[in-house]
Amino acid sequence: MLLISYLTILFSYLNFSQPSENAEQTCLSEEEKKLFEIINAYRETIGTYAVPYSSSMSKVAQTHVRDLAKNYEFKSGAKCNPHSWSKKGDWSDCCYTNDHKKAQCMWDKPKEIAGYEGHGYEILFYSSNGTTAAEALIGWQNSPSHHAVMTSAEMWDQITWGAMGVGIYEEYAVAWFGETEEDAPLNEILICD
Numbered sequence: 001m002l003l004i005s006y007l008t009i010l011f012s013y014l015n016f017s018q019p020s021e022n023a024e025q026t027c028l029s030e031e032e033k034k035l036f037e038i039i040n041a042y043r044e045t046i047g048t049y050a051v052p053y054s055s056s057m058s059k060v061a062q063t064h065v066r067d068l069a070k071n072y073e074f075k076s077g078a079k080c081n082p083h084s085w086s087k088k089g090d091w092s093d094c095c096y097t098n099d100h101k102k103a104q105c106m107w108d109k110p111k112e113i114a115g116y117e118g119h120g121y122e123i124l125f126y127s128s129n130g131t132t133a134a135e136a137l138i139g140w141q142n143s144p145s146h147h148a149v150m151t152s153a154e155m156w157d158q159i160t161w162g163a164m165g166v167g168i169y170e171e172y173a174v175a176w177f178g179e180t181e182e183d184a185p186l187n188e189i190l191i192c193d
Contacts, residue, residue, distance in 0.1 A: 025055050025190050026055040026056075026058040026059040026062065026165070026190070027189075027190040027191060027192040028058060028166065028189055028190070028191060028192065029168065029191070029192050030191060031132060031133050031168050032058070032062075032133070032166050032167060032168050033189055033191060034133040034134075035133035035136060035137070035166045035168060035173060035175065036053060036164065036166045036175075036189065038133055038134065038137050039051070039137065039150060039164065039166075039175060040164075042137060042141070042150075042151075043150070043151055043152075046151055048151060048152055049160075051161040051162075051163065051164040051177065052162060052163055052164065052181060052182070053163075053164065053165070053189055054116070054163035054164055054165045054176075054178065054182050055165070055182065056110060056114035056115065056116040056163070056165065056182060057110060057114070057116060057120060057163050057164060057165025057166075057176040057177075057178055058165030058166055058167065058176075059113060059114040059165065060109055060110045060113045060114050060116070060120060060165060060167075060176050061122075061165045061166050061167030061174045061175065061176045062167035062169070063089070063091075063113055063167075064085065064109070064122070064167060064172075064174055065167040065168060065169035065170075065172040065173070065174055066167075066169050067085060067086050067088070067089055068082055068124075068169075068171075068172045069169050069170040069171060069172055070086075070088070071086035071088050072084065072086065074126055074128075074171070079095065079097065080095035080096060080097065081096050081097065081098055082096075082124050082126060082172075083096035083106045083122055083124060084096045084105075085105070085106075085109065090113075091109065091112055091113055092105070092112065094106065094109070106120070106121075106122060107119040107120060107121065108120075110176065110178060116163070116178060116180065117180050118162075118163075118178045118179050118180030119178060119179070120176045120177070120178045121149055121176065121177045121178070122174055122175070122176050122177075123140055123146040123149050123150055123174065123175050123177075124146075124172065124173070124174045125139040125140060125146075125172070125173040125174070126171055126172055127139075127171055128171060129171075130170055130171055131168060131170075131171055131172065131173045132168075132173075133168065133173065135173075136168070136173035136175075140175075149177060150175065150177075159179055160179065161177045161178065161179065162178060162179050162180050162181035162182075163176075163177070163178040163179075163180060163181055163182055164176065164177050164178075
């Protein structure tokens, strides 16, 4: 009888302590965690709120930086800018043009890739020598359009970001922002081994 009670308690603990199916946990590298933290620290220095961490948005961010590093040739005058997605993955391909006429293909990626309920908005940094969190932040601070998204300014000031995810891989760093908060927010960021 004691064994059955113990197993029932253990099963209940294991069953209820796991994240829901929609709350897949994406781990971050130390540099990615730093990027998330310094974006929020910067936002706070200019008097705005910290954006909650999103595992779903980080999954999208990490997927995109790897796709870019493997399948995108960064060159001036390209028809498709780096917000594009290749045909070489488990997602629909997307040519994001500089006139923003095909922006919907980017906005829908969080739902397509991670089941995130809401649109996603990406800021991207590229450095041919590889990138760091600090370099990406400086790059976004010096780019008016990226700075506006990152800091909820100008045309973005009516939006409250409920989620942020990040990814850094080789030459690319991205941050994804969304209005919808995660269904099951995480209390701490998981660090990859």
